[in-house]
Amino acid sequence: MTTAELMDYAEVITRFDPVLGLEVHVELSTATKMFCGCSNRFGGEPNTHVCPTCLGLPGSLPVVNAVAVESAIRIGLALNCEIAPWCRFARKNYFYPDMPKNFQTSQYDEPIAFNGYLDVTLDDGEVVRVQIERAHMEEDTGKSLHVGGATGRIHGAEHSLLDYNRAGVPLIEIVTKTIEGTGERAPEVARAYVSTLRDLLQALDVSDVRMDQGSLRCDANVSLMERGAAEFGTRTETKNVNSLRSVERAVRFEMTRQAAILASGGSILQETRHFEEASGTTRAGRRKETSEDYRYFPEPDLVPIAPSAEWVQELRGTLPELPAERRKRVQAEWSLTDLELRDLVNAGAIDLVAATADAGAPPAEARSWWMSYLSQQANARGVDLGALPITPGQVARVIALVADGALTNKLARDVVDGVLAGEGEPDHVVETRGLKVVSDDSALYAAVDEALAANPDVATKIREGKHAAAGAIVGAVMKATQGQADAKRVRELILTRCGA
Amino acid sequence: MTELTRLDAADIAAKIAAKEVSAVEVTQAHLDRIAAVDHAVHAFLHVDTERALAAAKAVDDNAAAGLPAASPLAGVPLALKDVLTMQGAPTTCGSKVLENWQPPYDATVTQRLQAAGVVILGKTNMDEFAMGSSTENSAFGPTRNPWDLDRIPGGSGGGSSAALAAFEAPLAIGTDTGGSIRQPGAVTGTVGVKPTYGTVSRFGLVAFSSSLDQAGPCARTVLDAALLHEVIAGHDPLDSTSIDAPVPPVVAAALEGANGDLKGVKVGVVTEFAGDGYEPGVAEAFTAAVDQLRALGAEIVEVSCPSFDLALPAYYLIAPSEASSNLARFDAMRYGLRVGDDATRSAEEVMSLTRAAGFGPEVKRRIILGTYALSAGYYDAYYGSAQKVRTLIMRDFDAAFASVDVLVSPTTPTTAFKIGERTADPMAMYRADLCTIPSNLAGNAALSVPCGLSDGLPVGLQIMSPALQDQRGYRVAAAYEVARNAAQGGPLINRVPELEVAH
Amino acid sequence: MPSISRDEVAHLARLARLAVTEAELDLFAGQLDQIVAAVAQVGQVADQDIPPTSHSVPLTNVFRADVVRPGLTQQQATAAAPAVEDGRFRVPRILGEEA
């Protein structure tokens, strides 16, 4: 990484205005690739999801995936964009070994969607409207593995190995207009934008939006303007930003780095930089050649796309309730405070709670389970809530068992543990772990009598009317029944036995 | 056996169908002819002897089993231009960069031929990546014109046209980007057809200029070309530019035309394609052909297509631009030649060295020209303007076809030139395609039919039809062919000098 | 009158990843200059209001159903490769940008 000093963030803000531009690439979760019928499944043995077209073999031709176009239009509509009545693909010509044709089939000056916006809510509830310049279709590259060399990186590698399974996977690139005036909140705005966009794409069900697997990738363009300056500064483009947190850190780091250079009279190089997750810094990548010339021209192997107004209208009809609307509705229906709503959103729990409620659980119970016990479990495992191996239906079943009195809260947590451990459905876990509430009074009386006999002093106190002392006996009975008794019932039986 | 190789495809098919001769005998006769004369002609880059015989045997077995023939051309041998992929044989495009490349898939045209029972004898020579008008740009040596072995057989499909003129095959497939079927047809005295763009699938046709390339039939008679046309044409969902429409009724049109009556047909003579630069012998043969059409009852009018003058310059911007991009994939990474990989050089260096070693001078020239034309700052002046010229040319065709049924011109301004004569002067070479290029830019149908000799060398008559009206050209060409044979004492092709036969 | 200099040819050759010799530079610069001079005539329509034609076919909206088609096996895909390792295409070290 660079050894340039960093400027204190507070000072950066007093002296400079940050200007952001965010480019997000989303891999669509279509069944097949953008231009051929190869499977668009993540992974697989190398070079097994390939055909003449995505390998760029001589004579092969592309044919556009209809669902990819529909997804692009739906994304455009969800981002409040205009949909082009006529647009084309172009070829972006440059040589790179992971790109089989040595041109990328992409959209250039005729994107399918343009001029939109996305409202982004920050942590404190402030809403920032991010203007969207365009959303266009293109294809992904293959993957290269660099072999040899000390770091295993491209630099110092002895040779490279290419796998084209990902080549030709449909991508939508979503580009913001420049985002200005966010001041010290620029890093937060960047994160919130990507996060909001991710939720939106998830709601549209067009992508896996897994930043860790690269199905959602963000490039952050950052520049600084001296306060009061009229022109934008030179920007850098930071790639390899693989998580929401990294988006925020990368922008913040670039601001402090650039500010230090500018303050010492240096100038910013227009370049691509790479975010280093471990150190939270960015490092210079390839310098952009001044002569970079992609020689775009309309792709002659494809014909124009001209979505009719009817088609666009039909696709508009397929848009699900989008996250922002949904949040408003959920807040009203579940009577949530702004803070409760924000917690729910930040935990990524709205869909889970809603699905649990849909499966029959009272929303408050559902929210409580997901936000407390299940959130703890997710934290402990270091995974997102949604990645826990339990379904909303299973959570709803557990809640129902508690409501029926078949489980105590304690037992319910054991059942959830069992489900999380892969032991099967809640009812099956109840059975195999033997977690039924002991509701047979005679069995409970035996345990109560035993506990009273073992604690004669306490028994006396209860008989004397000190009902609070019953707690100790309840504890002993619960211990004896391994938690399978309903504590309330046990208490009643103790008081009955003591004639209190 | 030599008689078999002199037969037209239609006659061969009839004899096979009547079991007068077996497909294997026909194929063997052509393989023998190739063995005898191709040392001199060099039409073939690869002869697929065993599989050709196996395919012929399959046709015979099919007939022996009493099953209907797969098509009207079942059992007829064909020479396939080496720019179309066929599994089990190399596809080189006449380039070192693809020497020995075995494609793992078949072109749609190849599949259709095989499904029709057509016997593919092998792959024919061509200018490297179809860039050229003489077949001298093949990395594997030039093909020679059977009419005069010191002369070029046209290009880029000189291998296909020479194979027909040398009686090595009765049918061939060519591809036509700026005239690469019609111009070789003209200079070898054979029939060459560029169908309407979008009617023959380009899937598996190694692209030179995607918006112009079109595969088409080559034959010694108009009817044979029509029969082959109907085998290879038709919608293909693997080609986005493929038109989903019925194949024009070209066989019916050829048969109708053979009645020799062109009454009611209006023929436009393109006035721009005459004058300076047109060999007197070519002009004479053309004028005689037009007179012949008039005698057949056609109404002849002169038509001006002023923007055709800009066709050649527009073509030499569009085709190289698309080519510079299409040929970028030849980079030594996944297939084909790799040069200079000594474990110290980078991928980038190996790419540059491989492309330098693998491409010939004409290909390099066009890649550089295309790279230039697409460059930032030049795009509007060159590529953008060329696309506008394309619009003007389409408008000229539209206006012309509003008043005439077909347009005619000489196919080429000159007859076959000497090998080596124009290699040092690219612009002189490019002018060979002057008359053929407009139909590539506009996408309409056009064909070349032999129309006489000039100093003993064949001259071609070009007949242009509107898009998707390919049958019009066939009707006129077939009528003309009958009249020409009558007037000139039999088919022109019979006047090809005997080639020296190897023993 | 446009002209292509030797340096420009060298730059274009770099863009096109073509190693060119000094002799080729001289040859191509001369020839390209001639060709460009001839084709530059198209520039006469540059300022005219004419829609450009990139396709002669009047087609739009040609799409494919999103249905998986069998492709190539790993062996077929890599059979023609100059070098293969573990089912991947083996290529010399890549200098460019880190992916």
Ligand SMILES: [Zn+2]
């Ligand atoms: Zn594929």
